[in-house]
Amino acid sequence: MKLYHYTAATLAKGILSEGLTIGHLEDPQGKIIHGVVWFTSLPFPEGTGVPTGKHTLTESQAHKAKRVQGVLRNKFTFDKTRVRLTYDSQDLPSYQVVDGQIRGLISFEKWCKLVNAPKRWAKHIGLSAFHDLNSLSDEELFRLHKKKGNSKESTWYLYFGKVSPDVVQAVDYKVGREYVTYDFDAHGRVEMALAGVECVGPIAHNDLAGIIKPLHRHETVHASIMCDEPLEKSIVCVRGGGNTCFIEFEEKSFISLRTDDPAYPVSDIYQWIDRNIDELRRCKERALETYYKFYPEKKCAS
Structure with missing residues (x-):
């Protein structure tokens, strides 16, 4: 199975040299788990929740970023749909629990069951990729939860550990709504300079x-x-x-x-x-x- 990781051009340079390591996951109790890499089986970023375009973090987003990073260097985020990294799931060891710690690749929904997440929690996180849930009324949120096919959490995968840089199958760059083969001189230089x-x-x-x-x-x-x-x-x-x-x-x-x-x-x-x-x-x-x-x-x- 092909899996994809979306990122910004400024971050791709480090990933392609050192691998995927810096990621996090917030569990149902609000605890931040570090060293988690997110993947999706979707060949396009809609439904993944990654930032699109440059914008300034809201106060709540900045607060969460500070919880994750410890020190917030700035309040800007960049388009993380620009670069698409392709992986083969066979190159990523399947999950196992060692000394109470999860290691390897596991689907997001399976992980939710493994940690005994509340019944609707996975769906709730899936909806957050499409909606600002804090701005919705209880009634609006209830209707979204009842509706089927309006979230993509079933396509999400988590990898607990470091993903080696040499297992990347392809590197592509978003031009319009399509992805083309990434070229450092044609794409990377410009994106990095803008940042x-x-x-x-x-x-x-x-x-x-x-x-x-x-x-x-x-x-x-x-x-x-x-x-x-x-x-x-x-x-x-x-x-x-x-x-x-x-x-x-x-x-x-x-x-x-x-x-x-x-x-x-x-x-x-x-x-x-x-x-x-x-x-x-x-x-x-x-x-x-x-x-x-x-x-x-x-x-x-x-």
Whole structure:
């Protein structure tokens, strides 16, 4: 069975390098369960509940996001229907309960039964993908619960654990209402720039590709800069080879490597920085310009 995971272009870059890991699930008691990946058998995102388009979180959405993340970095969300990742369910181990903990792939409805969720809870969550349930009267909500075929929770699947990046079958990008094969240069660069993530240009990109090789056929080696605060350090994020490296490029100061790897070519990356320092500075300037579009009040204050 084909399963799909929908995400934003800015998030796809990390998924294709490091795999699917960061997801959550709220149980019937309101407890947040981390490390849960959502899938659907629907080849189109309608009925999944993923955010469509850029918008500012409501107070209730921001409150929930803070519960999940601990610290809310901003109140913006981006279109998570843009990129569709395709998987084969046979590549994902079926669920089992180990020491009281669920591991592996399980349908959402089956999970609801496993945790003894209230009878209508699964349907209620399914309806939330189509409606703002908090804005409905009790009578309206009752009618929706009674109606059949108006929710898609039967197509949802949960994976408890990490999904390796090399099991992705296909990566597609939404153009209009259709999905076409994803191309980093044609689709990824533009989407990431709109979100404030500025990727290095073709010359620096090709130079980097001579140092780091992709882990699998869907990973794209690239380097990008994002501005979180105007006065923060100049940090370049280098992705590829199934890993992610962060370096302060003005001082050439190593910050972190997502996965420890003694063979990671840090010294070669330093030399790459020297050769492409002007491009990195240009990217930071562009990222800062986009940052001020999101936070114009910060520009006035600086």
